[in-house]
Amino acid sequence: MPRAIALIFTTHLSAVLRSKRALICLLLALGPVIVTLMPPPKVDASEVVWIVGMMFLLQLIAPLMGLIAGSAVLTEEIENRTITYAFTRPIPRSALFLGRYLATLVLLSILLALSSTAIVMLAPLRGRANDLAEGMLWQLLPAALLGGAVYALITAALGIFVRRPMVVGLFYLIAMEGFLANLPGSTQKMTVQYYLRGIFTRLALEDDSLLRRIDVIAGTEFKTPAHSALYLLGLIALAIAVATWGIRRKQFVLSA
Amino acid sequence: MKAVVEAKDLARWYGEVVGLNDLSVTIEEGITGLVGPNGAGKSTFMKLLVGELRPSRGGLRVLGLDPFANQALYRRLGFCPQQDALYDHLSGRGFVTLCMRMAGFPRAEARRRAEHALERVGLGDAMERRCGGYSKGMRQRTRLAQAIAHDPELLIVDEPLTGLDPLARHRVLELFRELAGAGTSILVSSHVLHEVQSLTERIVLIHRGRLLAQGSVSEVRRLLSRHPRKVRFTVREPRRLAGALLRFEHVHSLTLGEGGALQVETADLEALCNSLPAVAAEVRPGIQSLESSDANLEAVFDYLVG
Numbered sequence: 001m002p003r004a005i006a007l008i009f010t011t012h013l014s015a016v017l018r019s020k021r022a023l024i025c026l027l028l029a030l031g032p033v034i035v036t037l038m039p040p041p042k043v044d045a046s047e048v049v050w051i052v053g054m055m056f057l058l059q060l061i062a063p064l065m066g067l068i069a070g071s072a073v074l075t076e077e078i079e080n081r082t083i084t085y086a087f088t089r090p091i092p093r094s095a096l097f098l099g100r101y102l103a104t105l106v107l108l109s110i111l112l113a114l115s116s117t118a119i120v121m122l123a124p125l126r127g128r129a130n131d132l133a134e135g136m137l138w139q140l141l142p143a144a145l146l147g148g149a150v151y152a153l154i155t156a157a158l159g160i161f162v163r164r165p166m167v168v169g170l171f172y173l174i175a176m177e178g179f180l181a182n183l184p185g186s187t188q189k190m191t192v193q194y195y196l197r198g199i200f201t202r203l204a205l206e207d208d209s210l211l212r213r214i215d216v217i218a219g220t221e222f223k224t225p226a227h228s229a230l231y232l233l234g235l236i237a238l239a240i241a242v243a244t245w246g247i248r249r250k251q252f253v254l255s256a
Numbered sequence: 257m258k259a260v261v262e263a264k265d266l267a268r269w270y271g272e273v274v275g276l277n278d279l280s281v282t283i284e285e286g287i288t289g290l291v292g293p294n295g296a297g298k299s300t301f302m303k304l305l306v307g308e309l310r311p312s313r314g315g316l317r318v319l320g321l322d323p324f325a326n327q328a329l330y331r332r333l334g335f336c337p338q339q340d341a342l343y344d345h346l347s348g349r350g351f352v353t354l355c356m357r358m359a360g361f362p363r364a365e366a367r368r369r370a371e372h373a374l375e376r377v378g379l380g381d382a383m384e385r386r387c388g389g390y391s392k393g394m395r396q397r398t399r400l401a402q403a404i405a406h407d408p409e410l411l412i413v414d415e416p417l418t419g420l421d422p423l424a425r426h427r428v429l430e431l432f433r434e435l436a437g438a439g440t441s442i443l444v445s446s447h448v449l450h451e452v453q454s455l456t457e458r459i460v461l462i463h464r465g466r467l468l469a470q471g472s473v474s475e476v477r478r479l480l481s482r483h484p485r486k487v488r489f490t491v492r493e494p495r496r497l498a499g500a501l502l503r504f505e506h507v508h509s510l511t512l513g514e515g516g517a518l519q520v521e522t523a524d525l526e527a528l529c530n531s532l533p534a535v536a537a538e539v540r541p542g543i544q545s546l547e548s549s550d551a552n553l554e555a556v557f558d559y560l561v562g
Contacts, residue, residue: 007357015345081341085402088306088335089358090327248325251309 004091008099016103021072025065029111032057033118037125046136048123050201053140057119058147058196059181062112063173066151069108071166073100073156074247083252094244101156108148116141139225143200146232150192153236157243160250192235198228257284260410260441261305265314267465268300275300277465278314283443287436289452290445292462298445299338301462302414305443306335319410331360334408336400338415344388348379348398351387355402373405374398378427392419400428404435411435411442417451429455484508484521485548487528492542494518500539504531516544 016022036052074097077083086096120137154172158165181193188194201222223231261283268276276297292298303309304316307323307330316322321329343351349370356366374383377397382390387398396419403411413432417425432442432455446452452459457472469476491497498510498518506524513519522528525548536543 004358007354011343011346011354015343018345081337081339082343084306084308084335084337084339084341085343085355086358087308087325088330088333089355090330090360091358092327093325 001092001095004095005099005102007091008086008096009102012100013103013106016069016072016100016107019072021068022107024068025107025111028061028065028068029115032061032115033122036119036122045123049120049136049140052119052123053116053136053144054197054200057112057115057140057144058200059177059193061115062144062147062196063151063177063192065108065111066148066153067155067166067169067173069104070101070152070155071159071169073097073104073152074159075165076100078159078252087252093247097156097160097243097247098240101153104152104156105149108152109145112144112148113141116144139200142225142229143196146199146229147192147196150232150235150239153239153243154192157239157246160243160246192232195223195228195231198222199225257286259284260319261443262317263301263304263314264316266301266304266311266316267313268304268309269312274465276304276462279462279465279467280314281460281467281470283460285441286458287432287442287444287456289456289459290443290462291447291452291459292445292468294447295464296462297465298462299414300465302335302412302443302445305412306333331406332409334403334406334411336403336411336413336416338418340392340395340419342387342390342395342398344386347384347386348374348390348394348401349383351398352383352402352405356405359406361406369405370401373401376404376431377401378424393421393424396420397424397428400431404431404440407440409439409441411440413442413444415446416444417446425451484523485525487520487522487525487546487548489518489520489543490545491516491518492544493539494541496539497535497541497543500535500541501528504528 032052035056036048074083077086077096077100083096087093117137120140151173155165155169158168158172162168177191177193180187181191222228259282261281263279263281266276266279266281267274279297279301290298290301300309304311305318305323307318307325310324318329319332323329343354346354349367352370352373353363353366356369357363359366361369371380371383374380377400379394379397379401382394387395390398396416400413400416403413416428420428429451432444436442444452444455453473457474459473459476460470461468461476489497494512494516498512501507501510501520504522504527506522506527508521508523510521511519520528532543532546535541
């Protein structure tokens with residue numbers, strides 16, 4: 001199994017990195033970087049990172065990138081009708097899914113890491129440099145990487161069960177991650193956003209920052225970053241288990 | 257002979273659409289042609305054989321194994337799909353090598369097998385080029401190469417001659433004969449019926465998801481004894497021969513054509529052949545040639561599917 005996953009991963013990595021979806025993801029990743037340079041001068045640099053990081057990178061860009069890249073994991077094989085070659089070979093079917101998902105994860109990780117780093121590095125150019133809290137990159141970066149990994153996996157797994165994972169995934173992002181995550185109350189715990197915020201914003205709530213004045217955040221009790229990360233890793237494990245179960249049983253009807 | 261495929265009451269439907277219906281068939285070693293018109297259920301049958309689909313009902317064994325997602329079977333099976341799909345970012349060699357790596361061969365062995373298979377299908381000079389730049393015929397041959405490179409016991413090929421020029425067709429048919437000679441069983445579906453017939457006498461006819469007939473072309477033809485057989489003569493004196501043949505009960509009709517052509521429809525070809533020497537001696541029509549024009553697969557197929 002690991003050998004088959006590695007084979008699929010190495011075969012598809014270059015294609016994933018050079019795909020049109022990669023270009024779209026790159027443009028999306030540039031979005032928060034541009035926004036970081038846009039606020040008026042004299043704003044606290046930390047506040048710029050919090051706002052752009054949470055509202056823009058974690059809540060909009062990472063889910064969209066995950067959706068776009070993740071929806072290609074299996075759907076591309078089905079649409080291109082190349083899935084036959086892997087499914088009529090003596091390798092576990094799930095190796096195709098996992099190998100391609102890992103290749104997608106490399107793309108997302110590179111772009112989200114670059115975007116997060118750029119936000120933290122550029123924020124002091126517009127805000128007050130000495131106000132940038134220490135270790136902000138190490139809060140934003142894991143949240144962004146985990147966000148990309150979870151959203152891509154959810155969309156990729158959807159591709160096993162539904163014909164148009166991008167449409168269903170978009171509905172999920174709007175209804176769950178866009179709406180439910182921003183309603184005050186415990187329903188937030190049903191969203192990935194809640195745990196991403198747990199990793200990224202918990203520290204912010206410990207001081208008197210701008211985030212204290214945002215109702216949705218201020219009224220919510222977050223888990224610790226470690227607990228939030230653990231929850232998301234558990235979600236990844238569960239999604240992989242469901243995906244491998246599904247792909248073993250699924251019949252893929254390809255048009256001629 | 258050993259059975260390579262055994263299907264019993266096999267059915268597969270897509271929602272309310274019937275793809276295959278109560279198909280019971282045993283296919284033995286050697287080359288077998290799977291023929292039928294578009295929508296007959298050939299591709300559905302092949303997808304069931306290679307385990308892409310599960311039967312809705314009935315049983316199916318390929319090389320004695322349940323085919324759905326069966327890794328043990330895939331070591332022994334080669335499948336050349338109909339759909340024109342390859343990993344376009346890979347070279348021909350890269351693609352077939354990948355397939356061989358997935359088949360479990362180490363890198364060097366996979367590469368050696370890929371090169372050998374590509375040479376066998378006539379792509380030795382083009383194997384370094386990206387699949388995305390291949391012509392339709394080259395893509396077809398690449399698909400075939402990945403199906404044969406691991407020396408499968410059973411090769412299943414769906415419409416393998418589509419998109420090939422006459423030379424490539426000849427080469428592929430020769431390759432099938434070579435493989436069969438080396439002990440590989442081949443199940444080949446095709447619309448190019450005369451080419452299937454040139455490859456094998458054994459056919460499985462499917463129509464509307466059902467088995468219509470199975471056996472050699474001549475066996476199938478014999479099963480259809482109620483259907484009159486056509487014999488085409490080229491004769492110096494066609495009217496004289498026509499007059500002499502009219503007295504036989506088994507002769508249904510006679511049609512005179514140009515250039516001494518005479519077409520005879522008979523319910524009993526054997527009786528006609530037996531009586532010909534006496535008729536020829538009696539009326540001396542000057543028979544130059546004769547052929548049973550509808551003994552070929554095309555005619556059998558046309559008759560069976562109406």
